[in-house]
Amino acid sequence: MRSLSRSRLLWGAILLCAAAAALLPWWLSAYILGILTVAYYFGVFAMAWDLLFGFAGEVNFGPTFLIGLGAYGAAILDANFGQPIVVCVIAGALVALVGGLLLVLPALRLRGPYFGLVTLVAVLLLQNFIVIFAHITGGEIGMTVPDVLSADANANYWYALAFLFVCTVILFGLSRSAVGLILQASGQDAIAAQALGFNVTKHKVAAFCVSAVFSGMAGAMLVFYEGAASVDTVISLSIAVQVIIAAVLGGRRTIIGAVLGSIFLILANEFLRPLGQLNTFVVAAGALAVILFFPDGFLGYALRGRQRE
Amino acid sequence: MTTPARIEVRGLTKRFGGLVAVNDIGFDIAAGEIMGLIGPNGSGKSTVMKLIMGIERPNAGTVIFGGVDIAGWPPHRIARAGIGIVFQHSRPLHRQTVLENIKLALLPDSLLRLVSAPDVETRAIAIAERVGLGDVLHRHPGTLPFASLRRMEMAKAIARDPKLVLIDEPFAGLTAGEVAAFSELIRGFRAENRAVLLVDHNVKGVAALVDRVFAMYLGERVTEGTADEVMHNETVRRVYMGGDLAAIARRPAPASEKPTLLQLDRVGVLYGKARALDEIELQVREGEFVSIVGLNGAGKTTLFSAVSGLVPYSGAIRFAGRDLKGTTAGTIARGGLVQCPETRELFGDMSVRENLDLGAADRAAQFAWLLELFPILEARRAQMARTLSGGEQQMLAIARALMMKPRLLILDEPTLGLAPVILEQLSKALERLRQTTPITLLLGEQNVTFALPHADRVYVLEHGRIAWSGGPAQFAEEMGAEYL
Numbered sequence: 001m002r003s004l005s006r007s008r009l010l011w012g013a014i015l016l017c018a019a020a021a022a023l024l025p026w027w028l029s030a031y032i033l034g035i036l037t038v039a040y041y042f043g044v045f046a047m048a049w050d051l052l053f054g055f056a057g058e059v060n061f062g063p064t065f066l067i068g069l070g071a072y073g074a075a076i077l078d079a080n081f082g083q084p085i086v087v088c089v090i091a092g093a094l095v096a097l098v099g100g101l102l103l104v105l106p107a108l109r110l111r112g113p114y115f116g117l118v119t120l121v122a123v124l125l126l127q128n129f130i131v132i133f134a135h136i137t138g139g140e141i142g143m144t145v146p147d148v149l150s151a152d153a154n155a156n157y158w159y160a161l162a163f164l165f166v167c168t169v170i171l172f173g174l175s176r177s178a179v180g181l182i183l184q185a186s187g188q189d190a191i192a193a194q195a196l197g198f199n200v201t202k203h204k205v206a207a208f209c210v211s212a213v214f215s216g217m218a219g220a221m222l223v224f225y226e227g228a229a230s231v232d233t234v235i236s237l238s239i240a241v242q243v244i245i246a247a248v249l250g251g252r253r254t255i256i257g258a259v260l261g262s263i264f265l266i267l268a269n270e271f272l273r274p275l276g277q278l279n280t281f282v283v284a285a286g287a288l289a290v291i292l293f294f295p296d297g298f299l300g301y302a303l304r305g306r307q308r309e
Numbered sequence: 310m311t312t313p314a315r316i317e318v319r320g321l322t323k324r325f326g327g328l329v330a331v332n333d334i335g336f337d338i339a340a341g342e343i344m345g346l347i348g349p350n351g352s353g354k355s356t357v358m359k360l361i362m363g364i365e366r367p368n369a370g371t372v373i374f375g376g377v378d379i380a381g382w383p384p385h386r387i388a389r390a391g392i393g394i395v396f397q398h399s400r401p402l403h404r405q406t407v408l409e410n411i412k413l414a415l416l417p418d419s420l421l422r423l424v425s426a427p428d429v430e431t432r433a434i435a436i437a438e439r440v441g442l443g444d445v446l447h448r449h450p451g452t453l454p455f456a457s458l459r460r461m462e463m464a465k466a467i468a469r470d471p472k473l474v475l476i477d478e479p480f481a482g483l484t485a486g487e488v489a490a491f492s493e494l495i496r497g498f499r500a501e502n503r504a505v506l507l508v509d510h511n512v513k514g515v516a517a518l519v520d521r522v523f524a525m526y527l528g529e530r531v532t533e534g535t536a537d538e539v540m541h542n543e544t545v546r547r548v549y550m551g552g553d554l555a556a557i558a559r560r561p562a563p564a565s566e567k568p569t570l571l572q573l574d575r576v577g578v579l580y581g582k583a584r585a586l587d588e589i590e591l592q593v594r595e596g597e598f599v600s601i602v603g604l605n606g607a608g609k610t611t612l613f614s615a616v617s618g619l620v621p622y623s624g625a626i627r628f629a630g631r632d633l634k635g636t637t638a639g640t641i642a643r644g645g646l647v648q649c650p651e652t653r654e655l656f657g658d659m660s661v662r663e664n665l666d667l668g669a670a671d672r673a674a675q676f677a678w679l680l681e682l683f684p685i686l687e688a689r690r691a692q693m694a695r696t697l698s699g700g701e702q703q704m705l706a707i708a709r710a711l712m713m714k715p716r717l718l719i720l721d722e723p724t725l726g727l728a729p730v731i732l733e734q735l736s737k738a739l740e741r742l743r744q745t746t747p748i749t750l751l752l753g754e755q756n757v758t759f760a761l762p763h764a765d766r767v768y769v770l771e772h773g774r775i776a777w778s779g780g781p782a783q784f785a786e787e788m789g790a791e792y793l
Contacts (some may be wrong), residue, residue: 179419179420181413184405188402189399191364191396192400195362195385196385196388196413196414197389198416198418
């Protein structure tokens with residue numbers, strides 16, 4: 001019963017936060033809304049990563065492989081074939097899904113750090129691929145897309161918020177469902193989970209698919225917000241590291257924590273910009289300190305506090 | 310047999326590379342029967358359990374369960390066929406409550422059933438109450454004592470309603486009272502006409518519970534029968550104790566006025582929540598050879614780890630008059646207390662000479678002396694440690710420990726997995742050490758026949774407690790029968 005009430009509490013908090021966030025455009029400048037818009041897409045990246053790492057226990061050091069596939073898949077379709085944005089986003093998600101299924105093969109053969117290495121290499125390969133096929137992808141400079149979601153900062157903000165909200169409801173709901181429980185068990189002790197009659201492979205493949213689809217969709221949405229896709233914004237390893245830090249900061253295995261971590265990280269990055277080169281250093285050092293002293297992240301720590309009562 | 314066999318294992322064989330871990334093992338377990346599968350470390354008993362559960366795939370053999378050969382199936386299919394397992398160590402879901410952990414076991418293996426069936430909750434509560442977890446349903450596993458975590462594992466196994474339950478070391482780390490409660494639970498399985506396979510180190514632990522015992526050693530079947538028959542089986546006694554106690558040559562114990570070198574006062578060690586050592590009182594005098602005998606899992610290695618500063622402990626350990634609390638393992642070793650661990654810990658890709666050179670200062674002289682002690686190492690000096698035989702590795706490990714010129718040498722299970730001829734060589738080397746050096750020796754052994762001739766005094770360790778202590782002469786009379 002207590003766990004049920006805790007679940008209700010979190011759902012309530014999600015609704016309340018979403019409602020409050022929807023009102024922000026009347027308060028905040030277009031500049032800050034723009035930052036939050038990016039933060040919300042990042043939130044989806046981090047949630048999708050948390051589902052794969054936190055729940056399924058798959059060490060994915062290259063979340064931008066899936067994100068980048070979605071982003072470039074959508075961008076290429078839009079730029080070359082002029083399809084509507086909805087079609088492009090769905091196509092991007094499908095491309096990412098294929099990428100996710102490709103990752104399943106090494107994931108089933110390799111353990112922990114070795115699979116992590118494969119995911120890193122996947123990002124580098126994708127990056128090289130984009131540079132080599134510059135005539136389609138725009139190479140290192142990136143490519144612009146003819147369509148954008150909106151030119152209005154408020155509208156863009158609401159698009160991002162609505163997208164984040166829907167993704168949160170689905171992913172958080174999934175994590176709290178019976179399937180989420182089985183997935184957690186598979187991630188933590190695969191043999192024990194199998195011995196309880198669960199087909200761990202099936203559940204892990206499903207987790208890869210879900211994570212890939214959401215990563216790809218969010219990547220595609222980000223492209224149509226920014227009006228461009230480039231290696232620096234959706235593929236580079238520094239973005240990958242930021243996604244991971246955001247999820248860990250917020251609290252692994254919490255899904256919602258990933259959103260909090262993303263918003264915090266993106267805002268911190270922006271507000272510390274006056275520090276110039278020191279900016280990244282301060283943010284990274286801060287993140288490191290949080291991870292060292294609160295390895296469960298913000299939300300993990302808060303939830304643990306309730307547990308101890 | 311009157312009842313038809315529930316599970317029939319025939320010709321089960323598993324090889325890991327060149328090592329035959331399980332060789333042609335076969336047995337039946339009937340419904341409502343509890344069978345004990347026993348054997349020392351490395352005997353292959355755990356592998357047999359894993360083969361049945363599908364965690365490892367057998368190289369040969371059949372496992373007929375419910376009329377179907379399930380050998381080689383993946384574990385989740387075997388689980389669904391009706392076999393459940395209680396792991397000794399498993400990682401529960403720490404973010405979830407006890408009740409949710411049990412509910413997990415009741416969920417269908419489906420990607421689409423997002424909401425669990427309404428009866429899952431009531432069934433989970435009923436199971437929790439049955440295993441005695443009714444009061445802690447909403448606690449998290451991290452806040453529970455070890456025995457309760459084991460109960461939770463038991464609950465998860467029951468939840469699948471298995472026809473055959475495999476239980477790995479059912480009583481490890483439990484107190485006497487908890488053992489009684491668990492025995493009752495396991496008897497409950499029998500009463501419900503389930504078949505039960507208990508895997509344990511020794512017969513004694515499971516004797517009161519089992520209908521039948523199957524003993525293994527080095528992957529082979531040794532014998533099968535009632536607990537009493539197996540305990541008195543010639544081969545079983547040799548495997549566990551090394552042979553007949555009466556044949557031991559006894560030596561007079563030396564006068565005990567030498568100063569105390571090592572003193573343990575009420576030493577206790579906890580592994581997580583499992584009590585590995587309890588109130589150990591132990592004393593070793595200068596120049597003494599003391600043996601600590603006990604079966605696998607009795608706590609010998611833990612005791613040595615505590616003395617070497619490798620695990621945290623309660624109580625006090627004094628070496629040469631100094632309290633070791635707070636001293637690092639490195640400092641303790643340099644202070645003259647050197648351990649030669651059960652796992653040997655050699656540097657596999659270094660030669661014999663290089664391994665020894667890691668030992669200490671006065672190399673040349675020490676080296677010559679060691680080659681005299683273990684002549685075989687002379688011939689092997691340029692060879693990689695990894696390529697040595699088990700016995701040679703053991704000698705190298707002891708030699709390396711001796712390079713550090715210890716005052717007190719700890720040998721943990723030096724005979725583990727070694728052939729009799731090697732045991733004899735080791736025996737001779739130990740005897741030479743005693744005669745030619747002032748060294749003090751603390752020897753941990755399961756093989757009593759090896760341990761007794763090298764002991765001025767003997768301690769028997771059982772379930773983390775000192776069960777007996779005295780001279781080697783009294784051991785055979787007072788402990789011999791009860792040891793197994």
